[in-house]
Each structure stands twice: as C-alpha cells, then as structure tokens.
Amino acid sequence: MDAKEASPAATDLKRPREEDEINGAAAAASMETDSPAPAANGDQTKEPACFSSVIPGWFSEMSPMWPGEAHSLKVEKILFQGKSDYQDVIVFQSASYGKVLVLDGVIQLTERDECAYQEMITHLPLCSIPNPKKVLVIGGGDGGVLREVARHASVEHIDMCEIDKMVVDVSKQFFPNVAIGYEDPRVNLVIGDGVAFLKNAAEGSYDAVIVDSSDPIGPAKELFEKPFFQSVARALRPGGVVCTQAESLWLHMDIIEDIVSNCREIFKGSVNYAWTSVPTYPSGVIGFMLCSTEGPDVDFKHPVNPIDESSSKSNGPLKFYNAEIHSAAFCLPSFAKKVIESKAN
Amino acid sequence: MDAKEASPAATDLKRPREEDEINGAAAAASMETDSPAPAANGDQTKEPACFSSVIPGWFSEMSPMWPGEAHSLKVEKILFQGKSDYQDVIVFQSASYGKVLVLDGVIQLTERDECAYQEMITHLPLCSIPNPKKVLVIGGGDGGVLREVARHASVEHIDMCEIDKMVVDVSKQFFPNVAIGYEDPRVNLVIGDGVAFLKNAAEGSYDAVIVDSSDPIGPAKELFEKPFFQSVARALRPGGVVCTQAESLWLHMDIIEDIVSNCREIFKGSVNYAWTSVPTYPSGVIGFMLCSTEGPDVDFKHPVNPIDESSSKSNGPLKFYNAEIHSAAFCLPSFAKKVIESKAN
Numbered sequence: 039m040d041a042k043e044a045s046p047a048a049t050d051l052k053r054p055r056e057e058d059e060i061n062g063a064a065a066a067a068s069m070e071t072d073s074p075a076p077a078a079n080g081d082q083t084k085e086p087a088c089f090s091s092v093i094p095g096w097f098s099e100m101s102p103m104w105p106g107e108a109h110s111l112k113v114e115k116i117l118f119q120g121k122s123d124y125q126d127v128i129v130f131q132s133a134s135y136g137k138v139l140v141l142d143g144v145i146q147l148t149e150r151d152e153c154a155y156q157e158m159i160t161h162l163p164l165c166s167i168p169n170p171k172k173v174l175v176i177g178g179g180d181g182g183v184l185r186e187v188a189r190h191a192s193v194e195h196i197d198m199c200e201i202d203k204m205v206v207d208v209s210k211q212f213f214p215n216v217a218i219g220y221e222d223p224r225v226n227l228v229i230g231d232g233v234a235f236l237k238n239a240a241e242g243s244y245d246a247v248i249v250d251s252s253d254p255i256g257p258a259k260e261l262f263e264k265p266f267f268q269s270v271a272r273a274l275r276p277g278g279v280v281c282t283q284a285e286s287l288w289l290h291m292d293i294i295e296d297i298v299s300n301c302r303e304i305f306k307g308s309v310n311y312a313w314t315s316v317p318t319y320p321s322g323v324i325g326f327m328l329c330s331t332e333g334p335d336v337d338f339k340h341p342v343n344p345i346d347e348s349s350s351k352s353n354g355p356l357k358f359y360n361a362e363i364h365s366a367a368f369c370l371p372s373f374a375k376k377v378i379e380s381k382a383n
Numbered sequence: 384m385d386a387k388e389a390s391p392a393a394t395d396l397k398r399p400r401e402e403d404e405i406n407g408a409a410a411a412a413s414m415e416t417d418s419p420a421p422a423a424n425g426d427q428t429k430e431p432a433c434f435s436s437v438i439p440g441w442f443s444e445m446s447p448m449w450p451g452e453a454h455s456l457k458v459e460k461i462l463f464q465g466k467s468d469y470q471d472v473i474v475f476q477s478a479s480y481g482k483v484l485v486l487d488g489v490i491q492l493t494e495r496d497e498c499a500y501q502e503m504i505t506h507l508p509l510c511s512i513p514n515p516k517k518v519l520v521i522g523g524g525d526g527g528v529l530r531e532v533a534r535h536a537s538v539e540h541i542d543m544c545e546i547d548k549m550v551v552d553v554s555k556q557f558f559p560n561v562a563i564g565y566e567d568p569r570v571n572l573v574i575g576d577g578v579a580f581l582k583n584a585a586e587g588s589y590d591a592v593i594v595d596s597s598d599p600i601g602p603a604k605e606l607f608e609k610p611f612f613q614s615v616a617r618a619l620r621p622g623g624v625v626c627t628q629a630e631s632l633w634l635h636m637d638i639i640e641d642i643v644s645n646c647r648e649i650f651k652g653s654v655n656y657a658w659t660s661v662p663t664y665p666s667g668v669i670g671f672m673l674c675s676t677e678g679p680d681v682d683f684k685h686p687v688n689p690i691d692e693s694s695s696k697s698n699g700p701l702k703f704y705n706a707e708i709h710s711a712a713f714c715l716p717s718f719a720k721k722v723i724e725s726k727a728n
Contacts, residue, residue, distance in 0.1 A: 096453070106457040106479030108441070112450075134451030151633065154716065288496065288662045315660060315668050315716075317633045322667010323660050358716040366711035371499065371660075371703040 097130060097138070099145055103253050104289050104320040109145075111135055111318070117212055122204035124257045129212045135318060137212055139180060141205070142256050148318045152182055152216060155324060157359035158314045158367065160186035162328055163246045163281035164193075165341040165364060170245040171195070174273065176232035177258065177283075178250030179205030184219025185353050187248070189345050197244075199228045199235040201257055218353060233260050236269035244273050249282035254293065262293070264300045271304050276333025280305070281326050287313055287374045288321040297327055298378055305329035310338045311378050312367035314358075326367075339368045442475060442483070444490055448598050449634050449665040454490070456480055456663070462557055467549035469602045474557045480663060482557055484525060486550070487601050493663045497527055497561060502704035503659045503712065504671055505531035508591045508626035509538075510686040510709060511673070515590040516540070519618065521577035522603065522628075523595030524550030529564025530698050532593070534690050542589075544573045544580040546602055563698060578605050581614035589618050594627035599638065607638070609645045616649050621678025625650070626671050632658055632719045633666040642672055643723055650674035655683045656723050657712035659703075671712075684713045 098110040112133035119128045128140040136149025147155070160183050164170050169192040175183050179200035187196050200206055206227070209217040220227065228235060232249075247270050251258035260266055261282070270280050285293050294311065301309045307330030316324045330336035341364045345356065370378065443455040457478035464473045473485040481494025492500065505528050509515050514537040520528050524545035532541050545551055551572070554562040565572065573580060577594075592615050596603035605611055606627070615625050630638050639656065646654045652675030661669050675681035686709045690701065715723065 098455070104479075106477060108455040110443070110453040110455060112452070132451060134449075153718075288660070313660075315633070315658075315666075317666035317668070319667075321660075321662035322664075323662070355717075357718045360714075360717050360720065362714040363716060366714035369705075369707040369711035371708060372700075372705050373498075373702045375705065 097132070097140070099140075099143065099320070101144060101253070101255075101320075103144075103255060107320070109318065109320065111138060111145075111148075118208055120204055120208070122202050124202045125252075127202075127204050127208055129208055138318075139205075139208070139213065141252055144253060145318050146252065147180055147182065147213070147216065149213070149215070151317050152180075153357035154314055154316045155319070156182035156186050156216075157356055158312075158363075159183060159248060159250055159281055159283065159326055161189075161341075161345060161356075161359045162312055162326060162338065162364060162367060163248060163279045164190050165343045165345065165361070166328070166336055166338045167245060167277070167279055168343050170343070172244050172246075173197070174199070174236075174239070174244045174247045176236070176247065176249045176251070176261065177201075178248070180209040180213060181206070181217040181219035183248055183250045184222060184225055185216065186219070188219060188222040188224065189353060189356075190343075192343075193224060196222070196225045197228065197235075198225060199230055199232045201229070201231055203229045215354075233266055233269065236266070236273055239269075239273040241272055242275045242278075245275060245278050247274060247278070247280045249280065251283050253285070262297060264304070267300055267304045271329075271331055274331045276331055277307060277336060278333070279328065279330045279336055279338075281328050284311065284325040284327040286319070286321045286323050287325055287371065288323065291374065291377055294325065294374075295377060301327055301329045306332035308336055308338060310368055311370065311374075312338070313370070314363075314367055339365050341365070442477070442485070444485075444488065444665070446489060446598070446600075446665075448489075448600060452665070454663065454665065456483060456490075456493075463553055465549055465553070467547050469547045470597075472547075472549050472553055474553055483663075484550075484553070484558065486597055489598060490663050491597065492525055492527065492558070492561065494558070494560070496662050497525075498702035499659055499661045500664070500669060501527035501531050501561075502701055503657075503708075504528060504593060504595055504626055504628065506534075506686075506690060506701075506704045507657055507671060507673055507683065507709060507712060508593060508624045509535050510688045510690065510706070511681055511683045512590060512622070512624055513688050515688070517589050517591075518542070519544070519581075519584070519589045519592045521581070521592065521594045521596070521606065522546075523593070525554040525558060526551070526562035526564035528593055528595045529567060529570055530561065531564070533564060533567040533569065534698060534701075535688075537688075538569060541567070541570045542573065542580075543570060544575055544577045546574070546576055548574045560699075578611055578614065581611070581618055584614075584618040586617055587620045587623075590620060590623050592619060592623070592625045594625065596628050598630070607642060609649070612645055612649045616674075616676055619676045621676055622652065622681060623678070624673065624675045624681055624683075626673050629656065629670040629672040631664070631666045631668050632670055632716065633668065636719065636722055639670065639719075640722060646672055646674045651677035653681055653683060655713055656715065656719075657683070658715070659708075659712055684710050686710070 096110045096112050098108045100108045114131040114133050117129040125142045130138050132138050138148045139146045171194045173187050173196045175198040251261040254262040310328045313323050313325040328338045441455045442458050443453045445453045459476040462474040470487045475483050477483050483493045484491045516539045518532050518541045520543040596606040599607040655673045658668050658670040673683045
C-alpha cells in the first residue's frame with residue numbers, strides 16, 4: 039500500500055482550487071448581528087469582505103485552505119473591526135467561546151481554547167531543552183506565547199518580532215489575559231518583518247525560536263518556505279530548537295510533507311511533528327514542527343525541563359500542558375506517521 | 384484553585400438551555416441544495432426538520448449539546464432521507480468529506496474521518512486484554528465497529544444489538560466500506576433495545592462490551608445512565624472491559640464527570656478516560672470511558688494485545704490506530720485531568 043492509500047479516504051482530500059474557492063469565500067454574504075453598528079475604532083466599512091458569512095448573527099470561517107467545510111460561532115457583539123497594512127482584523131464576543139480574534143477571516147484565538155495552542159507551541163520546545171535563556175518569537179502578536187515563555191524562570195531575554203502592530207494593540211485592548219505576556223520585563227518587542235529580523239540576527243544566538251504564524255496564504259507565506267527555515271537554523275545555537283505552527287494532519291498533509299522535507303535538509307539534529315486539539319481551528323487540531331540544530335541531542339518526546347509552577351503564579355496555572363500530554367503530542371495516527379516518517383528519515 | 388477555575392474560560396462554558404436552544408435548532412431554516420429533489424427512498428417530506436440549516440447548499444450541525452457553534456459541510460447531493468421509528472436518518476455526498484451519515488441532525492460518520500472513531504473505540508478495549516473471544520457491540524449500526532472487531536483473530540463471537548434497522552440498511556447501501564463489518568461470519572446481529580438485551584445477557588459472558596452510541600439526547604439517553612452501566616458490568620467476565628462513547632472534554636465536562644462517578648462506583652477494576660481527534664465531531668474530539676470489572680488487572684494505557692495485521696487484510700489496513708496512539712489517548716489536558724482524577728479516585 040502506498041502512502042496515498044494510507045490516507046483516510048484519500049480520494050476525498052481535495053486541494054484548494056484557488057480560482058473558484060477564493061472567489062467563493064470572498065463572495066460570501068456579509069454577516070449580520072444583533073449588535074449595534076460596529077465599534078468605531080476600526081477603519082473598515084460596516085461589513086468587511088473578510089467576514090465570510092453564515093447564518094444571520096453568526097460568524098462563519100471559510101477558506102480555500104479547507105474547502106467544503108466551515109465552522110461557525112454565534113456572535114453576541116462585534117467589538118472591533120479594522121484593516122491594518124497586512125490584514126483584516128476583527129474581534130467579536132461569541133456566545134460560547136468568549137472573545138474571538140479573527141485575521142483575514144480566520145479564527146486566530148478564542149478565550150475558551152487559546153490555552154491549548156499557546157501552551158503547546160511554547161512548552162513543547164522550551165521543556166525539551168535544559169535552561170533556555172534566550173528565546174525569539176516570530177509572529178504571535180496576541181502575546182499568548184510570550185505569556186507562556188515567561189513561565190520559564192531560566193529565560194533571560196525574549197525577542198519578539200510581529201509584523202502587524204494592530205494585532206498587538208487589539209490584543210492589549212480586548213484580550214488582557216493573553217496580552218499579559220507583554221508585561222514581562224524580559225520582552226523586547228520589535229514591530230517588523232520576521233524574515234528580515236532573522237536575517238540580521240546574530241548567528242547562534244538563540245536557544246529557541248517559536249514561530250507563531252497564521253496560514254501560508256497571507257502575510258505568513260514566507261514563514262513556511264526554505265530560506266526562512268535556513269535563517270532560523272542559522273540563528274539558533276548548536277542543539278537549539280525551533281517550533282513552528284504546522285497546520286492540520288487531516289487537511290494539509292501535502293503542506294506538512296513539504297515542511298518536513300525542508301526541515302530534514304536544514305536541521306541536522308532531530309525533526310519531529312507533534313499535534314494537539316484546538317476546537318476552533320479547522321479540523322479541530324493544529325500541528326507543530328519541532329526541530330533541533332546539530333549539537334547536543336534533543337529528544338523532544340521526553341521533556342527534560344519541567345515548568346516550575348511556583349515561578350509562574352502571576353500568569354495563572356497551566357490549563358492544558360503537562361509532561362504526559364507533551365509526549366503524547368508526538369504520537370501520530372498511522373496515515374500521517376507513514377508519510378512523515380518516510381520524509382523525515 | 385478549584386476544578387472550575389482550572390477549566391479554560393470556565394465562565395464561557397454555558398450549559399444547554401433546553402427551553403430556547405432546542406427550539407432554536409428545530410426552528411432553523413431548511414437546507415437548500417443544488418441537487419435535484421431528495422431521493423425517493425426516504426419517507427420524509429422534502430425538507431426534514433432535522434436538517435438544521437445554513438448557507439444554501441450546505442449542511443449545518445446545530446444542537447443544544449453545543450450551543451453557539453455549528454460545523455457545516457458543503458452538500459453535493461442528498462442521497463437518502465428517511466424517518467425511522469427512532470430518529471431522522473440522512474445520507475449526503477459532501478464536497479470534501481465523502482459520504483456523510485446524519486442522525487437527528489448530528490453527523491455520525493463521514494468517509495474521510497470515520498477511521499479515527501471506529502478504530503479507537505474498538506482497539507482501545509480489545510488491545511488492552513489478551514485474547515478477547517466474545518464481544519458485544521451496543522449501537523454502532525453502521526457496522527464500522529464490527530469491521531474493527533473482526534480484525535482480532537482471537538474473537539470467536541460478536542453479538543451486536545442496534546435499535547434502529549434503518550441505520551443498518553442505510554449503511555449497507557451507502558457505506559459498503561463501513562458496513563463490511565456485517566459480512567464477518569462471527570457476527571450475530573440483533574435489532575432491538577441494547578438496555579433490554581444486556582438485562583437478558585448471561586452473567587459474566589463477555590470479554591468486552593463496546594457501546595457505540597449517539598449523544599444522550601435521543602434514543603441513546605439510557606446508555607449514559609447508571610442502570611445501564613450496572614448491566615454492562617454484570618454481563619462482563621471478571622477482568623472484562625467496556626468502552627463507551629463519552630463525549631467531548633471541551634464541551635461536556637459535566638456529563639463526563641457524571642459518567643466517571645458512576646463508573647467508579649460500578650466498575651471495581653480500572654476506570655479511565657481516553658480521547659481522540661475526529662474532525663467532524665463537535666470540538667473536533669471524542670472521548671471514551673474505558674473500565675474493567677474486578678478480576679485480572681487491566682492496564683488500559685499499556686496495550687498487551689497488538690493487532691495482527693496479517694489476519695485482517697480483508698478489511699484493509701488500519702488508518703489511524705497504532706500502539707503509540709493508544710497510550711497517548713489516555714494523556715489528558717490539565718483542566719480535564721484534574722476533574723476526572725478527582726472523580727476517579
């Protein structure tokens with residue numbers, strides 16, 4: 039049996055057809071809500087195109103990245119809508135997932151389930167190496183990854199490079215429990231292009247790089263490409279680690295295959311894929327590429343650096359991450375394991 | 384910190400309000416599709432109430448079990464709609480998940496991701512005991528669990544009790560790769576009430592019972608209640624195992640708490656909760672209660688009975704399950720672990 043046959047109902051796994059699906063998403067009807075006119079602090083017209091529509095009073099997430107399906111949340115109130123230099127930004131109060139941040143029509147976080155993503159993308163890499171001291175975060179403008187990095191007492195300095203200042207500002211205004219990460223004195227925030235930032239970073243200067251990006255069809259496109267991974271490898275110390283947002287096993291095996299192939303070429307330490315449950319992400323899961331550079335061995339599946347709960351009281355207790363779920367995240371379904379292992383070895 | 388505080392954004396976890404949410408779901412507009420009139424082999428009117436609506440041409444899943452959110456699939460063609468003595472039954476061809484089976488407006492399986500559910504609910508119990516010989520399946524009318532049980536060469540007899548013959552017939556007609564389970568000569572299908580079947584079952588007669596039920600608001604309601612679990616325990620041999628569908632950690636912690644409490648009282652062996660990813664189920668995950676009766680110890684987290692791939696070639700290779708993902712399924716997020724462990728001990 040070849041890899042394709044191993045995928046669940048492989049014949050049904052359609053690739054986005056950009057010519058019609060993108061238009062379809064853009065043409066989706068506008069959203070209506072029971073709330074009054076949108077907040078005036080955005081510079082958008084009343085019904086931005088990024089509001090892919092739905093049932094009246096609901097937000098619906100449609101994208102060529104996941105054709106033929108949509109996840110919808112009931113809207114109680116639109117709190118913000120604006121257009122930055124890079125993307126459409128929306129915040130709304132949902133009926134059952136708390137406040138929701140949407141970029142270019144795609145849910146980035148909800149108050150109810152953001153813990154899973156933020157804790158896993160951060161602690162999978164940082165708990166896999168002893169005493170991380172210098173950390174770089176690319177993207178992650180909401181501040182949630184910073185909140186999690188700050189739990190590590192060993193960390194001395196956190197550089198953060200986010201391209202879109204509006205995301206930072208909106209998070210500080212509407213998601214104080216996420217943006218609390220910015221209050222840590224170890225954080226150095228740079229508003230700018232992560233690709234350029236990494237090119238100029240001193241060689242071998244970071245213990246860990248965390249790439250908290252949106253999908254590869256928008257401002258984050260370059261963060262999924264080979265030159266970017268090369269810059270990451272260059273900026274890491276020997277035996278340093280990177281963790282990047284790496285899409286869904288159920289939806290994007292072709293993207294994941296490419297990322298794994300690239301990483302296997304570039305990272306001479308270990309190359310691993312992990313995944314976790316995030317209900318409001320497409321297919322309900324999100325994956326991570328975890329790689330290390332040549333140097334001291336990193337065994338990502340067996341964390342060596344437990345979080346000292348007592349040192350992170352100010353950011354509240356961990357809600358999702360623990361050492362068991364860390365190891366479990368690397369156990370993949372057979373259909374994915376077969377493909378990823380064939381690329382990784 | 385108490386358990387409630389540990390839950391992600393606990394204040395946002397609203398309980399269904401039956402008085403308005405059920406009405407809301409029932410009142411949802413009917414679905415329109417591009418396809419011609421529905422197949423004539425159902426006895427429903429053109430637009431059954433269980434078709435909670437959406438965007439024209441899409442099926443949308445709304446329920447008081449998950450208020451404020453909906454998952455939608457693009458419909459290519461309605462293949463069947465009927466009303467059995469127990470529930471509304473619909474089959475449609477989706478644009479990206481293959482054929483889809485819907486009962487009372489809730490997705491039961493799609494061709495694309497059914498492997499995850501069927502393989503996990505079956506092999507988590509059967510791979511946890513040596514040489515299962517006699518197995519009882521309650522529910523699971525689609526036949527997928529039978530397909531998976533049949534992979535175990537040690538199994539000599541499979542009783543199956545499904546309440547709704549229409550589900551069996553529809554699966555045989557539209558989901559041959561799922562209903563293939565019925566072709567195994569070890570299967571004894573009984574159309575009837577699982578609760579009554581278990582009451583009449585010989586004491587201590589089964590090595591394993593698998594309860595593949597729908598949600599506890601419909602014909603499956605009793606399958607979540609204490610008398611049912613008592614019947615299951617009675618029907619199992621000492622050290623026998625049960626695996627029941629047990630909802631979502633993200634949505635139904637209150638239901639899960641009750642199930643765990645009941646099971647801890649009734650099953651004197653081990654009591655465990657496991658979960659897995661199923662994209663088309665609400666919140667993208669589904670859980671399982673795994674319990675054993677007093678007798679030989681069962682350590683569910685460490686499977687002792689690997690599947691002999693060579694003995695199950697006729698049903699195709701496993702797509703999802705493997706020994707690693709078996710153990711990983713028992714690793715829970717901190718918010719759930721805290722609640723479940725407090726009830727289980």
